[in-house]
Amino acid sequence: MSKQNSRRSFVKKSTLGALGLASASSMGMSAESYRNIMGANDRLHVAIAGLGRRLGAFYAPIAHKKSNVRLAYLCDPMQSQMTKAAEKFKEHITYKPQLEHDIFKVLEDDKVDVLINATPDHWHTPGSIMALKAGKHVYVEKPSSCTMEENELLVSATKKYDRVVQMGNQQRSSGHTQQVIKKIHEGAIGDAYKAVAFYSNRRGAVPLQKEAPVPEGLDWNLWQGPAVHRNYTSETWNYNWHWYGWNYGTAEMGNNATHELDVARWALEVNYPQLVEVSADKRHFVDDGWEMYDTMLARFTFEGNKQIEWDGKSRNGYNTYGSGRGVIIYGTEGSVFVNRGHYKLFDRKGQLVEEVLSDGKEGGLALGGGGDMSTIHVMNFFDAIRGKANLNAPIEDANISMAMVHYANVSSRINQPFEVDDTKGTMFNRDAMQHWGKPYEDSWKSKFMTL
Numbered sequence: 001m002s003k004q005n006s007r008r009s010f011v012k013k014s015t016l017g018a019l020g021l022a023s024a025s026s027m028g029m030s031a032e033s034y035r036n037i038m039g040a041n042d043r044l045h046v047a048i049a050g051l052g053r054r055l056g057a058f059y060a061p062i063a064h065k066k067s068n069v070r071l072a073y074l075c076d077p078m079q080s081q082m083t084k085a086a087e088k089f090k091e092h093i094t095y096k097p098q099l100e101h102d103i104f105k106v107l108e109d110d111k112v113d114v115l116i117n118a119t120p121d122h123w124h125t126p127g128s129i130m131a132l133k134a135g136k137h138v139y140v141e142k143p144s145s146c147t148m149e150e151n152e153l154l155v156s157a158t159k160k161y162d163r164v165v166q167m168g169n170q171q172r173s174s175g176h177t178q179q180v181i182k183k184i185h186e187g188a189i190g191d192a193y194k195a196v197a198f199y200s201n202r203r204g205a206v207p208l209q210k211e212a213p214v215p216e217g218l219d220w221n222l223w224q225g226p227a228v229h230r231n232y233t234s235e236t237w238n239y240n241w242h243w244y245g246w247n248y249g250t251a252e253m254g255n256n257a258t259h260e261l262d263v264a265r266w267a268l269e270v271n272y273p274q275l276v277e278v279s280a281d282k283r284h285f286v287d288d289g290w291e292m293y294d295t296m297l298a299r300f301t302f303e304g305n306k307q308i309e310w311d312g313k314s315r316n317g318y319n320t321y322g323s324g325r326g327v328i329i330y331g332t333e334g335s336v337f338v339n340r341g342h343y344k345l346f347d348r349k350g351q352l353v354e355e356v357l358s359d360g361k362e363g364g365l366a367l368g369g370g371g372d373m374s375t376i377h378v379m380n381f382f383d384a385i386r387g388k389a390n391l392n393a394p395i396e397d398a399n400i401s402m403a404m405v406h407y408a409n410v411s412s413r414i415n416q417p418f419e420v421d422d423t424k425g426t427m428f429n430r431d432a433m434q435h436w437g438k439p440y441e442d443s444w445k446s447k448f449m450t451l
């Protein structure tokens with residue numbers, strides 16, 4: 001019997017567990033000591049790779065008693081990140097996880113059951129596949145992939161290695177969002193036909209890249225990992241890699257649109273679009289180091305003429321829709337506004353019918369975020385591993401939402417609209433298909449491209 005199956009079997013033997021607890025005192029063992037033994041049989045050993053701004057999302061779910069997990073490793077190629085993370089976790093757990101800069105050593109440890117992959121974007125699919133091949137379950141932060149090719153590779157690896165993989169699109173675990181999506185699907189606004197997803201932020205100027213010494217404590221080659229390697233440039237490793245070209249990042253579509261587009265697709269009950277149209281450009285600080293668009297309007301048309309629109313403004317904080325981020329869903333008999341804090345349901349005349357606030361708090365525009373939604377989402381992942389829950393964001397479905405991210409990025413790069421095979425997801429455009437995948441460092445390809 002596998003280790004995972006034996007754990008599940010143990011948990012289900014609740015009657016025997018109760019009998020054991022009753023007899024523990026007769027053997028001179030405290031009830032608490034016995035519970036620790038019981039917990040150890042169902043405990044998941046977790047490693048976190050990537051200790052940057054998303055780290056705060058994992059304090060609560062790791063520390064929560066109901067999670068029954070033990071943090072085995074904190075892993076990052078930057079020494080200072082590990083030190084800071086260890087200090088932060090002291091506030092939440094009473095033991096010390098091991099610090100390890102080399103992710104391969106973490107993956108080689110058979111005691112590790114779970115990898116939380118919070119690395120930079122270019123590591124998400126490659127690192128997750130490496131973990132799956134090593135027998136780990138994976139919680140991968142958004143975006144789960146950088147290209148359509150990675151989309152397919154990650155889903156195929158999940159199926160082949162029969163492990164649980166969830167993406168960090170945490171609004172799927174939001175109670176008020178689940179509630180209003182259910183109402184939409186039950187006809188509360190009639191037939192939902194259109195969604196407008198949006199994001200507005202006030203990001204400032206980004207420094208121009210200049211070759212510079214590798215920062216002290218950073219393993220630059222390991223940080224680059226599967227990406228095409230180059231000399232270090234200043235300002236890259238700590239966040240600005242998002243905007244320094246396609247080698248590492250996925251622009252604002254992968255960074256933030258992932259969330260709202262996923263909610264929009266969920267509400268409209270659609271999969272791949274049939275047509276993608278995009279207008280995107282760099283509109284602000286035109287001479288700075290930002291190498292991608294910072295402003296985008298995108299339209300995705302689906303079967304039945306359903307549409308999802310994206311209005312993204314990375315460096316203009318005007319709240320066009322009264323909020324920094326969210327989704328508006330239009331139906332034949334009404335409309336819904338939903339973001340991370342609440343939803344509002346309106347009738348066709350625009351009169352407010354219902355407003356429901358979120359039970360907790362979740363980061364919105366601030367770097368990193370984290371909050372109750374993230375906690376529930378990670379704990380849902382832990383429960384799914386044990387067979388106690390269904391995943392709220394299984395990778396097979398999450399990566400269909402990711403496709404919209406990739407289509408928009410590709411359309412912006414070739415400056416062309418294109419049609420899509422809404423069954424297979426392929427793009428009916430020769431120029432677009434040139435971006436189906438991306439270049440990698442040659443010595444890394446066999447680690448994840450061969451399943």
